[in-house]
Amino acid sequence: MQASELTPDQIQQLFTFTTKHCVRHYDLQVELVDHLADAVAAKMNDTETPISFDDALQKIYAGFGVMGFSPIITSRQQAVLKYSNREKWRLLKQYFTWPKAALTMLLVTVFATLPQMMTIFWLKVVLVTCSAIFFAWEITEIVKVYKAYRLQTQKLLLTENSYWAPGFGVLVIDIFSMFHGWDWFDTGAAFSLNTFYTYSGICILFFICSLALVGFTKKLHLLARQQYPAAFKIAG
Amino acid sequence: MAFIVAALSQPTAQKTKKNIPNLIMHRLLIYICGMQKSSLYKGCLEPIVLRLLKDNGRMYGYSITQKVKEITKGELQITEGALYPLLHKLEAEGIVETTVENVGNRMRKYYTLTKAGTQQTQAAMEELKAFMESLNRIINPKTTIA
Numbered sequence: 001m002q003a004s005e006l007t008p009d010q011i012q013q014l015f016t017f018t019t020k021h022c023v024r025h026y027d028l029q030v031e032l033v034d035h036l037a038d039a040v041a042a043k044m045n046d047t048e049t050p051i052s053f054d055d056a057l058q059k060i061y062a063g064f065g066v067m068g069f070s071p072i073i074t075s076r077q078q079a080v081l082k083y084s085n086r087e088k089w090r091l092l093k094q095y096f097t098w099p100k101a102a103l104t105m106l107l108v109t110v111f112a113t114l115p116q117m118m119t120i121f122w123l124k125v126v127l128v129t130c131s132a133i134f135f136a137w138e139i140t141e142i143v144k145v146y147k148a149y150r151l152q153t154q155k156l157l158l159t160e161n162s163y164w165a166p167g168f169g170v171l172v173i174d175i176f177s178m179f180h181g182w183d184w185f186d187t188g189a190a191f192s193l194n195t196f197y198t199y200s201g202i203c204i205l206f207f208i209c210s211l212a213l214v215g216f217t218k219k220l221h222l223l224a225r226q227q228y229p230a231a232f233k234i235a236g
Numbered sequence: 237m238a239f240i241v242a243a244l245s246q247p248t249a250q251k252t253k254k255n256i257p258n259l260i261m262h263r264l265l266i267y268i269c270g271m272q273k274s275s276l277y278k279g280c281l282e283p284i285v286l287r288l289l290k291d292n293g294r295m296y297g298y299s300i301t302q303k304v305k306e307i308t309k310g311e312l313q314i315t316e317g318a319l320y321p322l323l324h325k326l327e328a329e330g331i332v333e334t335t336v337e338n339v340g341n342r343m344r345k346y347y348t349l350t351k352a353g354t355q356q357t358q359a360a361m362e363e364l365k366a367f368m369e370s371l372n373r374i375i376n377p378k379t380t381i382a
Contacts, residue, residue, distance in 0.1 A: 035297050
């Protein structure tokens with residue numbers, strides 16, 4: 001069945017139909033509308049007795065069963081979740097395999113050798129500075145994602161749960177508080193080499209996780225823009 | 237297999253030593269013939285879809301349903317409620333990948349096998365073949381022995 005058999009108005013009606021039947025995400029709508037359009041066009045042409053667009057649509061929809069589009073919506077949500085988790089783990093694992101493992105090793109080596117090169121005071125300065133840079137970088141990534149979100153005009157299942165992902169790294173502020181970072185420069189505040197190693201180790205881990213999550217969000221948005229350009233407005 | 241056990245344990249016929257194997261086969265065939273075709277094909281849907289994608293390159297949802305209908309001369313009709321969840325599952329597992337293209341006045345999502353998907357298809361075909369041979373041994377024990 002040729003795609004041009006239904007008019008643009010009828011295609012629009014199909015989009016409205018899917019929305020009415022609880023399909024609110026554009027990426028899933030696109031797939032269902034294409035299927036319905038083909039099936040409806042075939043029904044309208046194949047039947048010996050004339051059949052209207054609406055009747056054909058109702059007959060085709062009845063073929064989806066009593067649950068309608070629900071099983072498809074659920075399966076798509078589960079599939080996106082599964083894909084997202086798989087992709088996040090894959091990206092994270094890259095930082096423990098060559099060549100990206102070099103970055104992890106470099107960070108660990110630098111922080112492991114720092115205590116041999118400077119005093120406790122300067123170790124505190126390094127930790128506070130690195131935490132502040134990490135936090136600032138996280139904020140810029142969140143702003144970038146927010147801007148990307150603003151460009152999206154249609155809801156996409158593919159990107160729906162990815163907006164929170166780069167926000168993970170801001171938790172570094174909680175870790176900083178847990179280690180009483182605000183009191184490190186007070187006279188008499190406890191700060192040992194153990195504190196330095198533990199805090200820097202956690203920060204490196206958080207940083208690597210954040211890099212993976214930011215990479216995941218960027219990849220997902222690139223994929224969404226390539227596959228569904230109509231769901232985004234052009235950046236001005 | 238509970239349904240087969242249930243079908244076999246109907247207490248209507250006389251269960252003598254002689255006619256028990258025939259009775260079992262008779263009940264089994266009656267049960268299978270009485271089933272909806274879709275139920276019989278249900279477990280085979282994934283190998284069918286994988287094989288179609290392997291043979292035809294890239295396909296979209298509606299074309300898969302039509303291809304199956306065409307090959308089986310209308311005997312088997314894949315429902316949308318079964319097809320799309322399967323396609324989404326295969327996509328999430330990295331067995332198929334998708335591309336979206338403009339087709340006339342709308343967009344169309346195409347599915348293609350990935351490298352892992354091609355290997356999976358091979359394995360699924362072998363599994364299906366083994367299953368069909370087992371089924372054949374049950375339905376035609378004499379033929380298999382010969």
